[in-house]
Amino acid sequence: MELHCRRIFQLIAFLTISSKTNIVVLVYGLSPCGFPAIFNFGDSNSDTGGLSAAFGQAPPPHGESFFGGPAGRYCDGRLVIDFISEKLKLPYLSAFLDALGSNFTYGANFATAGSTIRPQNTTLRQTGYSPISLNVQQYEFYDFHKRSQIIRSKGGVFKGLLPKEEDFSKALYTFDIGQNDITAGFFANLTADQVRASMPDILDQFKTVVKNVYYQGGRSFWIHNTGPVGCLPYVMDRLLVTAGQVDKIGCVTPINEVAQYFNKGLKQLVVQLRKEFPLATFTYVDVYSVKYNLIGQAQKHGFVHPLQSCCGHGGKYNYNLHNGCGSKRTVNGTEVLVGKACKDPSVTIIWDGIHYTQAANKWVFDQIVDGAFSDPPIPLNMACHKLN
C-alpha cells in the first residue's frame, strides 16, 4: 500500500516537473532523500582542495570573494559542489588528499584540478594534467570506504571524523569530469576527428568507475555533463587560430562540437547504467546548456564581458598561459602579482581563464537544482527517487 502511494506521488511529481509549473506539489509528493553524505569525483570544476593539498595551494587572489583567501579552489569563491553541499545542509566537502583539518563525516571529495577520465601518459609538469585521473579517484574511494570503517571502529576522535557504514549507500555520488580529456587531445594537436575517435574508450573508462562505485554501495548518482570548453579563454587562446571556426558568440566551434559529442555519449551511457543497475538512480545533468546559455546571453543574466577572464593578464581574453591568475610577473624589474583585473567578479563569468567565478557557479547551480536541466527532471534533494 505504502509502495503504491509512493508510486502515485512519484507520478504526480513527474508530471509536475515535466511541465515545470507547480514545484510545490512536487515537494509535497516526494520526500527529500536526506542524503547524509556526498562523495564527489571530478576535475577543477569541483576540486575543493585536492590538487592544492598535493601540489601546492592555489594562490591568492583565489578564494577572496568568499573564503577570505585561498581555499583549495580555482575560483574566487564557491563552486557548484559547494552550493550542492549548502542545499543539502551539509558542510563543504573536505578533499580526500587534504591531511589538515579535514572532516569526512559527511563525505569526501576525490576531485583534483586537471583530472582526466583516462590516465594521461604525461606528467603534471609537462602538460598540466593531474595524475589523479578518475580511476585513481576510484582507488582512493575504495580505500577510503574500507579503511574508514576499520579506523572509525576504534572510536574516540576517529568516530567524529569518518562516515558511518550505512551512509555509503544513502549518500549522493556526484561526477563532473570530461573537459580535460577533450582539451588533452586538442592540445596534443589531434584533429577533432581524432579526439572524437577517443570518446568510446573515455566513456568506457567512465562507466567502469561508476560501476565500481556502485559495487561499493553507491546508489544515487548525479552526473554533470561537460561544459562548452570551447568558450573558455585558455582554450580559445591556444586553439582559435588552428581550430578556425568561431560561433556567433565567439566560442571555438570544433571544440564545443566534440564536447557535445562526449555529452551525447555520456547521456547514452547513463541510460545503459539505469538498465544495468535498476536498484540505483542515475541523473544526467545538462550543465553544458546552462553554461552556454549564460555565456551567450550574459547581459540578459546580469553579467558583462562573457569571454574575458577576470583574474589574469594580457591578450585578447586577459589570459596568458605563462602568467596565470596568482602568478608573479616582472614589470620593469619589479615583481607584480597577476591579480584581479575586472571591476566586479560578481558580474563576471570567467574567473581565471579556465574556471568560472563564484557568481557564475551560483547562477549555474540555481538553474540545475530543481531538475529543469536533468534527465529525469528530478530536483537535487530528491535524486534518490526513481521516476520511471
Ligand SMILES: *[C@@H]1O[C@H](CO)[C@@H](O)[C@H](O)[C@H]1NC(C)=O
Ligand atoms: C597512454 O598509452 C597507452 C599505451 O600506449 C595507451 O593505451 C593509452 O591510450 C594512452 N593514453 C592516452 C590518454 O593517450
Ligand SMILES: *[C@@H]1O[C@H](CO)[C@@H](O)[C@H](O)[C@H]1NC(C)=O
Ligand atoms: C566533524 O564534523 C561533525 C559534524 O559537524 C562533528 O560532529 C564532529 O565533531 C567533527 N569532528 C571533529 C573532530 O571536529
Ligand SMILES: *[C@@H]1O[C@H](CO)[C@@H](O)[C@H](O)[C@H]1NC(C)=O
Ligand atoms: C602542436 O603544434 C604546435 C604548433 O605547430 C607546436 O608548437 C606544439 O609543440 C605542438 N604540440 C605537440 C604536443 O605536439
Ligand SMILES: *[C@@H]1O[C@H](CO)[C@@H](O)[C@H](O)[C@H]1NC(C)=O
Ligand atoms: C616601464 O618603464 C617605462 C620606462 O620608464 C615606462 O614607460 C613604462 O610605462 C613602465 N611600464 C609599466 C608597466 O610601469
